[in-house]
Amino acid sequence: MKKLIIAAAAAVAITGTAQAEEFKFNFDRELLTTQSGVEKVYDRLQRRIDSFCEDPGIRSLDMRAYEAECKQSLMDQVVNQIGSTRLVSVHRNYLRVASAN
Secondary structure (H helix, E strand, O other), X not given: OOXXXXXXXXXXXXXXXXXEXXXXXXXXXXXXXXXXXXXXXXXXXXXXXXXXXXXXXOOOHHHHHHHHHHHHHHHHHHHHHHOOHHHHHHHHHHHHHHHHO
């Protein structure tokens, strides 16, 4: 069982200043061999990115827009780094459904 750790840099706004913070995500590469495994990896990745990018508490509209951009940008970056065609497909499908809503 091979585990892969993906690290990506993300600019995170902290009290008005941009500061680079490292995002790390590890998963079992074997999960990428099945569709259900890929979906599990994607769901877990999405939850990790949500918690990484979100700032708890009351947020301004600018901060909410920043969080949405952080999530999208980081997800794109990590999916591309992993390099699984199945994961890219799941991500594209998610984007297509999200944009339709």
